[in-house]
Amino acid sequence: MANFSYAQKRFTISGTLKDLSTGETLIGATVRIKELPQTGTATNSYGFYSLSASAGEYTLLYTYIGYETISKKVSLQQSQTINISLSPKSELTEVVISANRPNNDNIASPQMGMEKLNMAQINNVPVLMGEKDVLKTISLMPGVKSAGEGNTGFYVRGGASDQNLILLDEATVYNASHLLGFFSTFNSDAIKDVSLYKGGMPAQYGGRLSSVLDIKMNDGNNQKFTAQGGLGLISSRLKVEGPIVKDKGSFMISARRTYIDMFLKLSSDSVLKGSSLYFYDINAKANYHFDDKNAIYVSGYFGKDVLGLKKIFGTDWGNATATVRFNHLFSNKLFSNTSLVYSNYNYTIQNFQSNDSYKATSKISDLNFKEDLQYTINDKHLLRFGLNVLHHTIAPGEISSPSTSSFNNKTTERRYGLENAIYAGDEWKVNDKLTVLYGLRLAGMFLLGPGTFKTYDAAGNALNATAYRSGQSVKNYVNLEPRLSASYTINEESSVKASYNRNTQNIHLLSNSTSSRPTDLYVMSSNNIKPEIADQFSAGYFRNFKENAYEFSAEIYYKKLQNQIDYKDGAQLIVNPDVESQLTYGDGRAYGMELFLKKKYGKFNGWVGYTLSKTERRFDAINNGSYYPARQDRTHDVSVVGIYKYNDRWTFSTAFIYGTGNAVSFPTGKYNVGGLTTYSYSERNGYRQPATHRLDLGATLESKKKGRFQSSWTFGIYNVYGYKDTFMITFRDSKTDPTKTEAVKTSIFAAPIPSVTWNFKF
Incomplete structure (x- = not known):
């Protein structure tokens, strides 16, 4: 029973939660006061927690799924630091679907x-x-x-x-x-x-x-050196981690590579034998804790794809990132994370054919400074606030070619911009039933010189062109982004929630493909392109069953979109200095309902998800100014996932998906010009591809542990019944009757794809 004789005084308990065996910080672990059920918190992205209560005798409960719960008696007569290490459960008799605590957090x-x-x-x-x-x-x-x-x-x-x-x-x-x-x-x-x-x-x-x-990377094991990896049919991977200084610092390096190109070398075809088809990536991270109040983290990623046919064409693309973060605890209530972040994405395309040889390149790189702070005001208010300054450099593209090529050397000017923001948000526990999460973000975009910037009319004609010096302001946009969500608890098993948030976007992807490609072009908001804006309203009903083993949710949403971007018919996007003249602007709307039932515990668990939705766009220059389905519009979307832990060695899994076919534009007529067939289109995305569906199966066999060495086999069948999903549909004249048109369906997988991977750890 808590002693409230010191109720006039309040003190703070703070600390860090870690994995006892590896030293990894635990994100989203729960800390509660048993005697005060409404007083609790979760660890942040660095495993830090802070909570306050009146002076007294309490029992603290530290909980994280898959770990043994720790109960700790505390005499709270002054603020104190309590760091806790949780032990993983020795034998899991169930597969856990949620990383949240086994109570009513949902x-x-x-x-x-x-x-x-x-x-x-x-x-x-x-x-x-x-x-x-x-x-x-x-x-x-x-x-x-x-x-x-x-x-x-x-x-x-x-x-x-x-x-x-x-x-x-x-x-x-x-x-x-x-x-x-x-x-x-x-x-x-x-x-x-x-x-x-x-x-x-x-x-x-x-x-x-x-x-x-x-997505957060592993910090690395600060207790002992370990290695793990896997050998698969087309790729292998290896991870090594260990302490720099035990209990204070650690490192982690993980690498992966495919070896399809090795099989190509065995081909008797001279073209395939000299071709390239592979990717590799490397993740690395290190950290060091100087003391309980100061820690530094350094992490990076580098990945690259290489794809090409010998003496015909080649393309490569890749990402590189680097992050340096410094954590500082000003007090047991105020936590700071200071970050310097670098990101780069680039691609190169080469055509080696003598008459049309060329090399095209493009890239986007960012340098970002962030300061994020978390302040626990009391047991009712958790305040998060901070700022970030992000510098963009975009090289939309350039083409270089020899004088014998039919391509002319082209270069598109680089663009520079600053995207800055300050924000503040508060999680307010109004009472035992109502919790409100509200905040405000002030975002600004500043387009900078050097360069020549043109303004275009609706028809794409240049109205003027102005040259700007390096660092000179070209165009500025400032937007307020309110955020609000609330939960009202009906009883211990159910609640209703509602939210509203506004978001803006100043980096835009231009693509006239139905799917994302490495060559897609990024542009910034400019004197022609305004920031995209989205206002989203949502509400939902949430219910738990059988001591929180089951979770159910039903959500509805409506999203209003402004300043949406699309390309005009026949637009040329690649290495076009006047690419903004090829664009048109409009608005959009999206609304729908989501149903989700999840079983979290037991030998058999998984989830069923269903989405009913509508997504539309409207542009004056497209479809006569009427709303039309966006390419990502799908009326129905179903997913079913099941995982069954048969015993300590065998785990079986299955996944089934079904979705309405993509909205696409099909020709409604054709005509002949100079012996070539040209198709005409009457409306944008007025037709549907066939529905998509697929069944996948998987199984994992755990081998017996031998000392520190442990291994497992993972088996899988992708697309079990061999459904020929539609990748694209093209049209051609019938060979027997040229007045008729044939639709040709292309599928990537026309048969089941088996796989087997051997995994190891020591």
């Missing part, structure tokens, strides 16, 4: 539209070629739609693929795909935590309209 938290995944979940979902994939797993959540086969892009609540902010240790990843989208850039061995925000975005995030995918 009910009480004011955060809406957030999905949090742990690596145990991702590792058990069957995927292509046995490669564990963060983005493929994300696309199985309601409200998130895959961009299709051969593409790791995804759409969230009607937004385009470039309207998702993808962060890896706070660094922006602009193209998150390998091998033209068959795999993502994220090596799951190096990943610790994955959080997706698709609604009610907190004020500390900004720069994109639809979602934030926040």
